[in-house]
Amino acid sequence: MATAPERLHLAVALEGTGWHPTSWREPDARPTDLLTPRYWTDLVTEAERGLLDFVTIEDGLTLQSDNGVRVDERTDRVRGRLDAVLIAARVAPRTKHIGLIPTAITTHTEPFHLSKAIATLDYVSSGRAGIRVQVSRSRDAAAHFGRRTVPDAPKDFVAELFTEAADYVEVIRRLWDSWEDDAEIRDVATGRFIDRTKLHYIDFEGAQFSVKGPSITPRPPQGQPIVTALGHVDVAYRLIATSADVGFVTPHNAAETTAIVDEIASHRAGDAAPVRVFADLVVFLDDTVAAATARRERLDGTLGHEYVSDAEVFVGTPRGLADLLQEWHAAGAAGFRLRPATLPHDLLQITDGLVPELQGRGAFHDAYHASTLRGALDLPRPANRYSNA
Amino acid sequence: MSKPIKQIHLAAHFPGVNNTTVWSDPASGSHIDFSSFVHFAETAERGKFDFMFLAEGLRLREQGGEIYDLDVVGRPDTFTILAALAAVTDRLGLTGTINSTFNEPYEVARQFASLDHLSDGRAAWNVVTSWDAFTGENFRRGGFLAEDQRYRRAEHFLEAAHTLFDSWRGDEIVADKDSGVFLSDSAAGAFSYSNEDFDISGRFNVPRSPQGRPVIFQAGDSDHGREFAASAADAIFSRHGTLTEGQAFYADVKGRLAAHGRRPEQLLILPAATFVLGDTDAEAADIAHDVRLAQVSPATAIKFLEQLWNRDLSDHDANGPLPSVDPIVGENTISRGRASVRMHRDPIAVANEWRAKAEAENLTTRELIVEVTGRQNFIGSPSTVAETINHLVQSDASDGFILVPHVTPGGLDGFVDQVVPLLQERGVFRADYEGTTLRDHLGLAQPARAVAGASEATGVIAATR
Numbered sequence: 001m002a003t004a005p006e007r008l009h010l011a012v013a014l015e016g017t018g019w020h021p022t023s024w025r026e027p028d029a030r031p032t033d034l035l036t037p038r039y040w041t042d043l044v045t046e047a048e049r050g051l052l053d054f055v056t057i058e059d060g061l062t063l064q065s066d067n068g069v070r071v072d073e074r075t076d077r078v079r080g081r082l083d084a085v086l087i088a089a090r091v092a093p094r095t096k097h098i099g100l101i102p103t104a105i106t107t108h109t110e111p112f113h114l115s116k117a118i119a120t121l122d123y124v125s126s127g128r129a130g131i132r133v134q135v136s137r138s139r140d141a142a143a144h145f146g147r148r149t150v151p152d153a154p155k156d157f158v159a160e161l162f163t164e165a166a167d168y169v170e171v172i173r174r175l176w177d178s179w180e181d182d183a184e185i186r187d188v189a190t191g192r193f194i195d196r197t198k199l200h201y202i203d204f205e206g207a208q209f210s211v212k213g214p215s216i217t218p219r220p221p222q223g224q225p226i227v228t229a230l231g232h233v234d235v236a237y238r239l240i241a242t243s244a245d246v247g248f249v250t251p252h253n254a255a256e257t258t259a260i261v262d263e264i265a266s267h268r269a270g271d272a273a274p275v276r277v278f279a280d281l282v283v284f285l286d287d288t289v290a291a292a293t294a295r296r297e298r299l300d301g302t303l304g305h306e307y308v309s310d311a312e313v314f315v316g317t318p319r320g321l322a323d324l325l326q327e328w329h330a331a332g333a334a335g336f337r338l339r340p341a342t343l344p345h346d347l348l349q350i351t352d353g354l355v356p357e358l359q360g361r362g363a364f365h366d367a368y369h370a371s372t373l374r375g376a377l378d379l380p381r382p383a384n385r386y387s388n389a
Numbered sequence: 390m391s392k393p394i395k396q397i398h399l400a401a402h403f404p405g406v407n408n409t410t411v412w413s414d415p416a417s418g419s420h421i422d423f424s425s426f427v428h429f430a431e432t433a434e435r436g437k438f439d440f441m442f443l444a445e446g447l448r449l450r451e452q453g454g455e456i457y458d459l460d461v462v463g464r465p466d467t468f469t470i471l472a473a474l475a476a477v478t479d480r481l482g483l484t485g486t487i488n489s490t491f492n493e494p495y496e497v498a499r500q501f502a503s504l505d506h507l508s509d510g511r512a513a514w515n516v517v518t519s520w521d522a523f524t525g526e527n528f529r530r531g532g533f534l535a536e537d538q539r540y541r542r543a544e545h546f547l548e549a550a551h552t553l554f555d556s557w558r559g560d561e562i563v564a565d566k567d568s569g570v571f572l573s574d575s576a577a578g579a580f581s582y583s584n585e586d587f588d589i590s591g592r593f594n595v596p597r598s599p600q601g602r603p604v605i606f607q608a609g610d611s612d613h614g615r616e617f618a619a620s621a622a623d624a625i626f627s628r629h630g631t632l633t634e635g636q637a638f639y640a641d642v643k644g645r646l647a648a649h650g651r652r653p654e655q656l657l658i659l660p661a662a663t664f665v666l667g668d669t670d671a672e673a674a675d676i677a678h679d680v681r682l683a684q685v686s687p688a689t690a691i692k693f694l695e696q697l698w699n700r701d702l703s704d705h706d707a708n709g710p711l712p713s714v715d716p717i718v719g720e721n722t723i724s725r726g727r728a729s730v731r732m733h734r735d736p737i738a739v740a741n742e743w744r745a746k747a748e749a750e751n752l753t754t755r756e757l758i759v760e761v762t763g764r765q766n767f768i769g770s771p772s773t774v775a776e777t778i779n780h781l782v783q784s785d786a787s788d789g790f791i792l793v794p795h796v797t798p799g800g801l802d803g804f805v806d807q808v809v810p811l812l813q814e815r816g817v818f819r820a821d822y823e824g825t826t827l828r829d830h831l832g833l834a835q836p837a838r839a840v841a842g843a844s845e846a847t848g849v850i851a852a853t854r
Contacts, residue, residue, distance in 0.1 A: 035595075037509070079571060079577065081594055093427075108493070117469045190688075193458060194456070
């Protein structure tokens with residue numbers, strides 16, 4: 001008897017009008033709506049209609065740039081964005097099931113602020129919050145804050161940034177646990193609103209910051225919202241293994257998928273739940289391969305060169321993509337974070353084409369079953385590290 | 390010639406983490422669940438309020454070396470909850486208190502600009518500063534800022550934020566698909582701001598928001614704070630809600646505006662105000678008394694006493710007279726993370742005032758604390774409260790009030806259902822929203838954009854030195 005294939009997870013990475021730099025010029029693109037709440041609500045609502053597990057929302061502390069290193073002076077690309085955590089919060093009350101994972105930069109922000117922001121996102125979404133942590137080695141971002149300089153020896157600096165990111169995640173996780181679930185007692189007889197023995201100082205001391213705690217925000221509904229990170233190199237895989245629940249990686253075939261999943265697992269503590277490794281893919285989808293190829297060529301023609309990405313670029317039909325996803329899923333990927341080349345086109349191809357295709361194969365769920373993002377990822381609500389301490 | 394009739398501005402303060410909020414009331418709901426915020430915001434919007442207001446505190450309060458447990462404890466993140474509330478309201482202004490000491494201008498400016506976009510122009514920022522290393526222990530910056538330094542940094546912080554808000558004109562995004570021009574200006578968002586507190590430059594990454602800038606609130610009461618408000622704020626969250634104190638404050642602050650080239654209507658005075666409604670004035674007075682007793686339990690009375698006395702009084706009987714020992718003068722070490730404690734400038738004198746009052750009126754410790762801390766601003770039937778509010782506003786004691794209910798989340802319901810209609814009948818409060826942005830509701834003009842690199846707030850510094 002054939003066993004049903006284990007179901008894979010699907011997420012979509014939202015960025016501007018899509019990941020292709022000239023996506024904003026597509027007929028269906030809405031470049032003048034990028035700063036409106038309606039734009040983001042429409043996209044996330046569509047992703048939820050397609051039963052996707054979660055969306056991620058890109059962010060950064062500089063203007064976007066084509067070279068990814070220094071801010072440029074181009075005027076022919078989308079420039080300007082909104083804070084991703086606030087987009088997620090704005091969308092949360094208008095959705096019911098889909099996970100919301102905004103991006104935050106650990107290099108220049110305060111872990112205390114981010115911890116309570118994501119805890120609050122978890123409250124306003126009834127347990128659907130996550131965070132994607134990202135480091136910034138941008139000189140431009142550093143100049144926007146004026147608090148630290150980017151040294152000339154980038155290798156040491158990158159190591160410092162990832163160490164700091166791990167500290168940062170440790171702090172936000174401790175702060176989420178700094179209130180035990182039953183700390184609020186409202187004991188009229190003694191006049192006590194809280195049992196203060198169930199609130200905990202976190203007493204974190206690190207190279208870049210020390211944080212006393214407790215949080216000002218009680219433990220969020222999921223206990224620990226989902227922490228994610230994207231990685232391409234060993235130092236990032238180690239961060240994913242030590243600090244994240246979900247890792248985004250960029251293999252280019254099934255064998256690489258297995259290798260990366262194994263490498264992350266090798267760094268993971270034995271008693272921790274396995275990291276849910278999601279493979280990233282940029283997708284150009286159409287009903288026929290010819291149409292998808294023609295669309296990519298048209299977009300690249302406007303761009304003036306072939307679009308390249310850190311992630312594998314898939315050009316084809318939802319059916320062809322489903323084949324690839326199942327192959328990589330068998331190779332160890334728990335799920336996939338798809339980066340639509342253009343919006344809303346490729347998102348609609350996912351929700352109207354890919355999802356039914358995978359459902360037909362028994363490889364994707366037919367309905368949301370869990371009420372929280374942790375539940376959607378088959379992760380239990382964790383015990384509080386400070387309980388019975 | 391009689392003065393024109395003023396329109397009243399009304400706002401709703403989400404019940405705070407202090408003893409004003411009566412969590413022991415059977416009707417008291419969650420202070421953290423989103424449903425409480427939705428109820429509160431929807432009620433305020435049903436009442437056509439100008440805005441709702443959120444306070445902030447970045448370290449849980451302590452007294453006697455332990456986390457203070459008698460009041461509501463715990464709050465959400467200000468920006469996140471306001472962005473979520475933008476999804477369930479259409480017109481209500483969203484005012485958040487954000488600290489300038491433990492933040493950086495680039496991040497706060499992009500959060501407020503984002504909130505303003507995501508709410509279609511309803512964001513407001515109550516700018517506050519912190520004073521203590523106690524709160525700093527939760528942040529990278531840590532440490533202590535001397536009082537004059539924290540005001541200076543706050544002014545520079547706001548000036549830097551204005552520089553960032555003004556770094557986009559608002560017309561740069563062309564997004565012409567045919568020509569391929571997205572931006573009309575390759576330097577959109579360029580900024581530079583430098584002085585002893587900040588040295589930042591580059592490109593701001595949030596294009597100009599619907600209001601240009603959030604509405605700016607200021608809450609400080611010192612001479613320095615008033616001057617800061619007169620130069621740079623759109624509204625003051627004040628504590629002077631009575632007729633004579635309110636009129637004095639109103640005249641003082643409005644009188645400072647001309648020196649900054651501003652007109653009286655460009656700065657609104659909005660005191661915080663508590664209220665208790667009853668079917669009759671007598672019933673309201675009875676309820677108000679019960680509320681004050683609930684707000685000041687015997688244990689809470691002792692804690693208040695300790696904050697002034699600056700010593701452990703846990704053995705003192707709240708139902709007996711005030712302590713015979715004197716307060717410990719000097720740095721207040723008993724209570725941490727509480728702004729009100731700093732206001733006890735001369736604790737011996739205050740203690741003697743309290744003793745005289747207790748003796749004259751034959752009050753126990755708890756009764757005395759109830760008298761000196763608990764009195765609600767408006768107590769009465771709906772018509773009495775409506776008349777009182779209107780009288781205070783027409784008498785220039787304020788431009789309106791930021792109402793502070795004592796029960797979460799339903800404490801505003803009665804006011805909206807019973808008092809607002811009376812104010813509307815009198816023609817002194819809007820029957821419906823006329824505009825869409827918070828600036829529209831408050832009658833504030835869209836801010837002029839400063840010349841890049843030379844924010845108009847530069848005048849603040851010159852005027853306050």
